[in-house]
Amino acid sequence: MKFTHSLKMYEDALGLIPMGTSTFSRNPNLYVIGASPLFIEKAKGCRVYDVDGNEFIDYSMSLGVINLGYADPRVNAAAKQGIDDGLVFTLSCPEESRLAAKLKQIIPCAEMVRFSKNGSDVCEGAVRLARNFTKKSKVITVGGYHGFHDWFIASTPRNKGIPAEMSAWVIPHNYNDLAAIATTIKAQAHEIAALVMEPVITVEPQEGFLEGIRRLTAEHNIVLIFDEMKTGFRLSLGGAQRYFKVTPDLACFAKGLSNGFPLSALAGKKSLMEQFGDEQCFFSASYATEKCSLNAALKTIEIIENEPVIEHIWKMGTILKEGLIRLVAKHGLEQIIKVIGLAPMQHLVFSPVDDLSVNEIRSYLQQECVKRGLLFVGYHHPSYAHQPKDIEDTLKIYDEAFGLLHKAIVGKDLKSLITGKPISAFGVRR
Ligand SMILES: Cc1ncc(COP(=O)(O)O)c(C=O)c1O
Incomplete structure (x- = not known):
C-alpha cells in the first residue's frame, strides 16, 4: 500500500495550514506518517478512499459526525434541495x-x-x-x-x-x-x-x-x-x-x-x-x-425515526465489542488493551508495556490494521451503514494485527517494525 500522495500533500499543507489541518482530531500526528493515509478523497457508506486510491473500513465516521453512513443519498438530496432553493x-x-x-x-x-x-x-x-x-x-x-x-x-x-x-x-x-x-x-x-x-x-x-x-x-x-x-x-x-x-x-x-x-x-x-x-x-x-444543513437534519431525523438506525448501531457495536474483547483475550493482550465504553461509542484503551509507550503500541497496531484495509483510530463509532460482513472483516483484521502485536512485544522488536514516523499526538480527550 502506497501513501505517496498523502505524504506530498502533508508536506505542502504544513507550509500553508499550521499543523497541516484545521481540525485537531484530523492531525496527521495522530497517524503513523508514511504507513497510514493522511488525506481522504471521498467516502461512501462505511468506506473511505484516500488520495492514493486506497480503500478502508472506517469507524471514526468523521469523528462521530456520520451516523447513517457517508453520502446517504436521501440526506444528500434534501441538502441539495436547500442549496437549489438559495441556501x-x-x-x-x-x-x-x-x-x-x-x-x-x-x-x-x-x-x-x-x-x-x-x-x-x-x-x-x-x-x-x-x-x-x-x-x-x-x-x-x-x-x-x-x-x-x-x-x-x-x-x-x-x-x-x-x-x-x-x-x-x-x-x-x-x-x-x-x-x-x-x-x-x-x-x-x-x-x-x-x-x-x-x-x-x-x-x-x-x-x-x-x-x-x-x-x-x-x-x-x-x-x-x-x-x-x-x-x-x-x-x-x-x-x-x-x-x-x-x-x-x-x-x-x-x-x-x-x-x-x-x-x-x-x-x-x-x-x-x-x-x-x-x-x-x-x-x-x-x-x-442555512437551509442545506437544516434540510439534512430534518431528513436524518426522519430516517432515524422510521428505520431501525439506533437499534442497528447498538447491534453492530455489540458484535464488534464482544469480538474485540474475545480477541484481546485470545492474544493475551489483557494487560495492554482494554475495550471500554458503550457499544455505539467504544474505545480501545492502551497501557504501556516494557519500554514501549502507548503511542508506539498504537502506531504498530495502526500500521498493521491500515495494511489490511482498516483505518484504525482506536475508537469505534459504528453506523447504520456498517453491515455484519464489515464487522466480520474488521474482527479478522484485528485478529491478525493483535497476533502480530503480541509477537512484536514478546520478540522485543516492535519499535523497529514501525515503518513510518510513529504517532506523536494525543486526542483532545487525553
Ligand atoms: C463532546 C464534544 N463537545 C464539543 C465538541 C466541539 O465541537 P466542534 O468541534 O463542532 O466545535 C466536540 C467535538 O469533538 C465534542 O466531541
Whole structure:
C-alpha cells in the first residue's frame, strides 16, 4: 500500500495550514506518517478512499459526525434541495422552526432551541445562559471535551493565548467521582453557575452517578448542561438523556444531527433559553439558518425515526465489542488493551508495556490494521451503514494485527517494525 500522495500533500499543507489541518482530531500526528493515509478523497457508506486510491473500513465516521453512513443519498438530496432553493436568506427560513419543533418533540429537555454551526458555539451559548440566569460565574466540568472556546480550554493544558485568570472560573472534575463533585458543590455553590458534562465519555456512568449530579445541581441552583455532541442521535433518538432517563436543564447537539452537514443545536428549558430573546444576552451566527444543513437534519431525523438506525448501531457495536474483547483475550493482550465504553461509542484503551509507550503500541497496531484495509483510530463509532460482513472483516483484521502485536512485544522488536514516523499526538480527550 502506497501513501505517496498523502505524504506530498502533508508536506505542502504544513507550509500553508499550521499543523497541516484545521481540525485537531484530523492531525496527521495522530497517524503513523508514511504507513497510514493522511488525506481522504471521498467516502461512501462505511468506506473511505484516500488520495492514493486506497480503500478502508472506517469507524471514526468523521469523528462521530456520520451516523447513517457517508453520502446517504436521501440526506444528500434534501441538502441539495436547500442549496437549489438559495441556501441562506436575508430572513430566516421555515425549516428553522420546523427543526426546532422536531427537536422539542424528541429531546426530553428541549422546550426551546437555538441553532449554530459548531459544537463549541452551543457549549459557549449554554454556559452564557447559565451564568446570566444564576448570576454566578464558575463552571464545573466533568472529564469531557467541550470545544475550543476560552471558557473551557482555559482549564486544559492547551490554554496558551487565554488570559490565565479565566482558568479560575472552571473547576475540572473526574468522571464518576460523585463524592468530589459533591464536596465542590457544597463548598462553592454560591459561585457555581453550571455543571457541564458529556453524559458518557470513554467510561460508562456508575450506578447513580448521573442521578446524583442531577439532584445536587438542582438542589444548589446550578444549571446542568449535557454536552450530547457524541451521544445525541447515537445512543437514542433523544440522546443520552432519554437513554439514561436523566433530564438536564440545557443540552448541546451537533454530531449525528445532520449526518455530517454543519449544524449544532442548543436545546433546553424555556426559562433558560428565552434569555436569548433579550438582545443583551447574545448568541448569533450568520449561517445558523442555512437551509442545506437544516434540510439534512430534518431528513436524518426522519430516517432515524422510521428505520431501525439506533437499534442497528447498538447491534453492530455489540458484535464488534464482544469480538474485540474475545480477541484481546485470545492474544493475551489483557494487560495492554482494554475495550471500554458503550457499544455505539467504544474505545480501545492502551497501557504501556516494557519500554514501549502507548503511542508506539498504537502506531504498530495502526500500521498493521491500515495494511489490511482498516483505518484504525482506536475508537469505534459504528453506523447504520456498517453491515455484519464489515464487522466480520474488521474482527479478522484485528485478529491478525493483535497476533502480530503480541509477537512484536514478546520478540522485543516492535519499535523497529514501525515503518513510518510513529504517532506523536494525543486526542483532545487525553
Ligand atoms: C463532546 C464534544 N463537545 C464539543 C465538541 C466541539 O465541537 P466542534 O468541534 O463542532 O466545535 C466536540 C467535538 O469533538 C465534542 O466531541
